Amino acid sequence: MAIRSAARPVRFGIPRRSRSQERGSPLLAIVAWIVGLIVFFPVLYMILTGFKSEPAAVDLPPKLIFTPTFENYEAIFRIDFLPFFRNSAVASLGSTALVMLLAIPAAYALALRPPQKWRDILFFFISTKFLPPAGVIVPLYIIFREASLLGTVQGLIILYTAMNLPIAIWMLRSFLEEVPRDVLDAARVDGAGLFREITQIVLPMIFPGLVATVFLAIIFAWNEFFFAVSLAAVGTATVPIFMVKFVTSEGLFWAKLSASSTMAVLPIVALGWVAQRQLVRGLSMGAVK
Amino acid sequence: MAIADQPLERMRRQAGGPSLLDRVRSQPIGRLLVLPALLYAILVTQAPFILTLWYSLQRWNLQRPDRRGFVGFQNYQTIFTRDPAFREALVNTAVFVTAAVLISLALGLLYAELVNHRYPGRGIVRTLLLTPFLIMPVAAALNWKNMMLNPNFGVIDWLTRTALPGNPEPNWLGEYPAVSVIGVLVWRWAPFMMLILLAGMQSISEEVREAVRVDGATAWQEFRDITMPHLSRFLQLGGLLGTVFIVQELDPIYMMTQGGPGNATTTLPYLVFRKAIEGSNVGLGAAVGVVVVMVSMVVITLLLRALDRIMRGV
Structure with missing residues (x-):
């Protein structure tokens, strides 16, 4: 639609893929990964906590490495x-x-x-x-x-x-x-x-x-x-x-x-x-x- | 997001679109095909609203059906003059939506810039950034409320406690409920802005970028002089759609604060829910619903005009 055609005034049949592929600096890559992991952290933490025992779930500082258990999933299907x-x-x-x-x-x-x-x-x-x-x-x-x-x-x-x-x-x-x-x-x-x-x-x-x-x-x-x-x-x-x-x-x-x-x-x-x-x-x- | 340049589109441009004759000839069948969807939308969305208008003029509590009756504008009088919750909800809605939209836009701009360059794992980073938008809002709100923001065991409160000097005893959700709700809204909607702004960034012609780079522009100058002016249309679109969607968000408020403490985080949609569904007060709930729609209609008319302009590319 219009937003698109107006957005690209210059175009001479250059393949789409070659655009916006400018190589980022290593610093940008590191920042991007850190931001991505921070944003994703609540989701990751949710997934991990699902495999913890109830006492371990409220442990502080939060543990990212632990022995997983499936008891929660068994319990959910029981209820x-x-x-x-x-x-x-x-x-x-x-x-x-x-x-x-x-x-x-x-x-x-x-x-x-x-x-x-x-x-x-x-x-x-x-x-x-x-x-x-x-x-x-x-x-x-x-x-x-x-x-x-x-x-x-x-x-x-x-x-x-x-x-x-x-x-x-x-x-x-x-x-x-x-x-x-x-x-x-x-x-x-x-x-x-x-x-x-x-x-x-x-x-x-x-x-x-x-x-x-x-x-x-x-x-x-x-x-x-x-x-x-x-x-x-x-x-x-x-x-x-x-x-x-x-x-x-x-x-x-x-x-x-x-x-x-x-x-x-x-x-x-x-x-x-x-x-x-x-x-x-x-x-x-x-x-x- | 790279569909626009497909051969189909180029072919259509060359063909020059539908001829006038074609349009005139195809009208009757077009109307017939649109009709079922049109009727459905009218029946399920417009008809109930007319009933909302009618109910808002009645005294009607489901607990006391015997006292039902026509009372004119009494319900409106009640919410405007005797119900402090209404005014608070109106202000909260405006504040929450404005703050959430603007911060989401800023953060979405950052996300988009971060994934608009080539480096190892860029696709994974984009997926990580996108995920909050896909998480069921109820589940997200619950997990934020408990595992992130619980004053004793929440990760964020624990981090503030241990990382900041002077051993503060933070209670984000209890002391700053509005900030917490806005934070969760932003976490969810910034990815949405990222998607729209990224599409915008990727539609900037690389020749222009290269030209300014050859002229010796710095990265900041390139961002300020090329990227931002080009993105303004996409920022507007994101702001418009974000406003429309975020106004309707009930989940984080219902799950995290129940509108409280007091009415500190009650928004208009939540107020309707509380009055009509929880409180069984059909008349009062309907009146708040009508006001919600009236306020929205003014905002929407303005926004729609903007959307039409954006779509036409003027």
């Missing part, structure tokens, strides 16, 4: 961690599927077959993302109570879909804009219908973008807390709620807390690491590529 995990997985995957179902046609239309007032529509979607959930939580709570959706995974799926829809549409649209026109025209000349055009030509061409969008939607749904804490009940609570419940009902057991935190963040951190090159496009609604 029924898995149902929360399953609820989170169903809510994340279910909402993401619904998001893609709605977002793909919408993004396709907005990028390649723009309807009237497409710019207004695009900004309407983003404005729904900009409105704080606090503005709608009260009636949602009442409606869900009336409709017996309070404390159901279905209820969360409905909301997470609305939460991720704008991001998915903007992100997909920014990928779809790069699909060359000639290919689509050729497909249409060949008599491909709309459905075939989308599923067999367009989607394969933006496959990396598609995957990144799915990952981002899963990440946001998995980590979501406000709706989950307001609208979920004990039986259908997600992982974040398990964390809250764990603290209140089990008291402060840092080693077990760390072990369950590690379990809770692991799938998402892994997804994020895999998708990190594409994350920025989704997070910036496609403004930055």
